[in-house]
Amino acid sequence: MKMLRISFVVSLVLSGSLAQFSPALTVDSCTKSNLKLTLNDAAQDGIIYIQGQGAACKQLTSTGSNTHEFNFVACGIAWESSFKIIVQKKQLYQTGDDKQIPIMCLADLTDISLSGDTNNLDKDDDLGQNLTVKPTAFMKLYSNGVDVTGGDVKLTDILTLTMELDAEYL
Numbered sequence: 286m287k288m289l290r291i292s293f294v295v296s297l298v299l300s301g302s303l304a305q306f307s308p309a310l311t312v313d314s315c316t317k318s319n320l321k322l323t324l325n326d327a328a329q330d331g332i333i334y335i336q337g338q339g340a341a342c343k344q345l346t347s348t349g350s351n352t353h354e355f356n357f358v359a360c361g362i363a364w365e366s367s368f369k370i371i372v373q374k375k376q377l378y379q380t381g382d383d384k385q386i387p388i389m390c391l392a393d394l395t396d397i398s399l400s401g402d403t404n405n406l407d408k409d410d411d412l413g414q415n416l417t418v419k420p421t422a423f424m425k426l427y428s429n430g431v432d433v434t435g436g437d438v439k440l441t442d443i444l445t446l447t448m449e450l451d452a453e454y455l
Contacts, residue, residue: 306382313352314451315390317364320355323439327351328374336385337367346372365391379398392420402452 308327312320324333327346333353342360344353355362362368368447372384426434427445438444 304381306374306384308346308384309384310370310372310384312388312390315364318357318389318453320350320357320362320388322354322370323350323352324372325350327372330376332371332373332376334371334373336371338362345376363388422448423451424448444452 305316306328309325311323311325313323314321321368324346327333327348329348330347331346332343333346335355338360342355357364367387367389370386370388372386374380374382424434425432426438427439428442433442433444
C-alpha cells in the first residue's frame with residue numbers, strides 16, 4: 286500500500302513539472318502616458334508587472350488572451366526609456382519559469398536613426414520589443430490672429446500656419 290502512495294506522489298510531481306510556461310507578450314500601443322499590451326498563455330492568478338516599480342504596476346494574469354494597461358506616471362517610467370516587463374507564473378513567489386521581456390517605446394522621428402541593443406540585460410527570455418509610434422498633429426491657419434482654418438481669405442492676407450502635436454504626445 287505504501288509503495289502505491291509513493292508512486293502516485295512521484296507521478297504528480299513529474300506531471301506538474303512537465304507543463305510549459307510560455308506566455309507571449311505583444312505591445313499593442315505605447316503613448317507618452319500609457320503602455321497597452323496583450324498577454325497570451327499566462328498562468329491563472331500569476332502576475333505581470335514592471336520590474337522595480339510599485340504595486341500600481343502589478344496586475345493579475347489569467348489563461349487565454351488578455352489586455353493589460355500600465356500608466357507611465359503611476360509606474361514612475363519615463364517614456365522612451367528601457368524597462369522590463371516580468372510575467373510571473375506564481376503570484377506569491379518567483380520561479381525559474383518566469384519571463385523577463387525588455388520594452389522600449391519610441392516616437393517615430395524619421396530623421397533620427399536608432400542604435401543600441403535593448404536586449405543587453407542579463408536574463409532576457411524573449412527578444413526586446415521596440416514600438417515606434419507616429420505622433421498625430423493638427424494644423425491651424427490664422428489671419429491677423431483670427432483662426433481662419435476652413436474659411437475664406439484674400440490672396441493678399443498674411444497667413445500664419447501653426448502645427449501642434451496631439452495632447453497625448455506632449
